[in-house]
Amino acid sequence: xxxxxxILVAPLNWGIGxxxxxxxxxxxxxxxxxxxxxxxxxxxxxxxxxxxxxLEIIRFAGYNIKYPKYLPMSxxxxxxxxxxLQNIRKENNTLSEIITDYKIDGVISDNRFGLYSExxxxxxxxxxxxxxxxxxxxxxxxxxxxxxxxxxxxxIIDDEKNNLAGSLSKPNALxxxxxxxxxxxxxxxxxxxxxxxxxxIVSGPEPQRTILEKGxxxxxKNRTEKSLIVLGKPELNTSExxxxxxxxxxxxxxxxxxxxxxxxxxxxxxxxxxxxxxxxLEKKAIFIPTPGQTEQEYLAANFMSKGIxxxxxxxxxxxxxxxxxxxxxxxxxxxxxxxxxxxxxFLLFN
Numbered sequence: 579x580x581x582x583x584x585i586l587v588a589p590l591n592w593g594i595g596x597x598x599x600x601x602x603x604x605x606x607x608x609x610x611x612x613x614x615x616x617x618x619x620x621x622x623x624x625x626x627x628x629x630x631x632x633l634e635i636i637r638f639a640g641y642n643i644k645y646p647k648y649l650p651m652s653x654x655x656x657x658x659x660x661x662x663l664q665n666i667r668k669e670n671n672t673l674s675e676i677i678t679d680y681k682i683d684g685v686i687s688d689n690r691f692g693l694y695s696e697x698x699x700x701x702x703x704x705x706x707x708x709x710x711x712x713x714x715x716x717x718x719x720x721x722x723x724x725x726x727x728x729x730x731x732x733x734i735i736d737d738e739k740n741n742l743a744g745s746l747s748k749p750n751a752l753x754x755x756x757x758x759x760x761x762x763x764x765x766x767x768x769x770x771x772x773x774x775x776x777x778x779i780v781s782g783p784e785p786q787r788t789i790l791e792k793g794x795x796x797x798x799k800n801r802t803e804k805s806l807i808v809l810g811k812p813e814l815n816t817s818e819x820x821x822x823x824x825x826x827x828x829x830x831x832x833x834x835x836x837x838x839x840x841x842x843x844x845x846x847x848x849x850x851x852x853x854x855x856x857x858x859l860e861k862k863a864i865f866i867p868t869p870g871q872t873e874q875e876y877l878a879a880n881f882m883s884k885g886i887x888x889x890x891x892x893x894x895x896x897x898x899x900x901x902x903x904x905x906x907x908x909x910x911x912x913x914x915x916x917x918x919x920x921x922x923x924f925l926l927f928n
Contacts, residue, residue, distance in 0.1 A: 583927050584681055588617035589626075589688035591640030593782050594810060595851035596688040597622035599735060600703075601629060601764040601831060603686065606920040612927070615680055624812040629831055636676065641665045659721075666692035666725070684927035691725040699926045702729040705736050705850050707756075708749035710872035723753050731926060732756040735854070742853055744880045746873065760918045763858035764831045770839035775803035777841035779834075781810040781849060782868045790866060790892060794845065797897035798823045806837060835859075843904065845897075848877040848889070862909030864900045865889040886910060 585607055589596035597618060604626075607614050616626050617638035627635050641662060669692035676682060677698060685700040687693035694700045704726070709718050726732045736747040738758040747758075778794045780787055791809060798805045799820045806824045814827035829837060838844060838859055846852050848865040850873070856863055865887050867874035878889035888904040890896070 582611060582613040583683040584613045584615060585684045585686060585927060586615050586617055586676065586680070586682045586693075587686045587688075588638055588690055588693055589622050590690050591619045591622050592689075593787075593849065594621050594625050594812065595781065595849045597625050598764055598831075599762050599851040599854065600626075600686075600688055602762045603703075603920075604630060604633075606918070607924070610920055610924055612924065615682065617676065621810070621812055625828075628812055628828075634680075636680070638669070638672065638676075669693065687729070694725070694728040699730045701926060702726050702732045703735060704732065705734060705743045706746045706873055707734070707752065708745050708747075710746070710876045719749070726753045727755065729755065733759045733923070735759060735762050735850075737761060742857055743850060744876070746850075746876065757923075759923060761854045761857065762918070763854045765835040765838070765855050765858050767859050768839065770836060772842065773804070773840035774806050774837070775842050776801075776805035777837055777844050778805065778807040779810065779844065779846040779852065780807065781847050781852070782871070786868050786892070790847075793892070793895050795820070795823070795825070797895070806841070808834065808837070843901075845900075848874045848881065848887075850877065853877060853881075857910045860910050862904065862907065863887045864904050866892050866895060869893065882907075 587600055587604055587607070589600050604614055604616070614633050616630065616633055616635040618626050618635065619638055619640045623635065623637060642665065669690060673685070673693050673695060677695060682698060684698055685693050685695065686703065687700065688703040707719075707722065709715070709722060711718050732753055732755050734747050734756055736743045736758055737760050741747055742761055776798060778798065780791045780794065782790070787810065791807070794807055798807065802822060804822045806826065808829050809825065809827050812828040816827040818825040838855070838861060842862070844856060844861050844863040846863060846865065848867055865878040865881065867878045867889065869892050881887040882889045885907055886909065888900060888907050890900045
């Protein structure tokens, strides 16, 4: 019998969104008879090892980029460029060792710049080609494209015509190796009875993740409506009850899918993976962008201008005001249900 091709899937360890949007891709690889090896660190590692306990997983250190307290993320990234370049070189060297040691036949990198190789085919996943920045936007895009062009192909997680990411995924000029593969969500829409009035999903890098967590608990703990907060901590297994508020450290994909469907209103970051999930399930939401994260600020403003979701700054968070304003917005009414032709995309590895 012909041996299965071994594909390494490695998401960036920036929050857990990069890992969650890799889940449908991992499932597609398995369905198409590939052997999947996972490479991750920190919370993405915990999440993927929980979702795929049968798969081999390698601890692969991330970039250890510091989150800025005051500067826009794009500017902070520029200032940390020397450290970023050092980490990219390091992970590229580590990849060469992994390819040899684990007999890897192909790589799928979700926004990890250094996982390219001249010996095997490698795909880069992103939705963000036009990185939002008030300064140095051309330099940032050149840096982005320089590394994308080292890969055999760039898979853009969006639909070319009905795009969710707006101008993020549709810049004036694309890298030569790009193809749109449609939006990707690990969730499925189905009939479900209401259980919660509010579901809050906490995510993102520290310290902003904890700041949002505390603000949401204070906002919901004394309300009579039934609510649930999911903390986005897959490394823990805890739960707590405060009046009508339930708090869970983490829900697996199936449990979170159900909880979203059972909730009237979602309060969350407008991270792109979350946006794709909400669009797939056609839900209403209040967005609270991570301060300084220009991508989330852009997406929140874009959906607010289109009358889809209300957005509020974290520093000005007022749940009662947000709740009243959100009634003026329609939510995600329809989703892009185009099926991705994984068989054709995976021909890269044959």
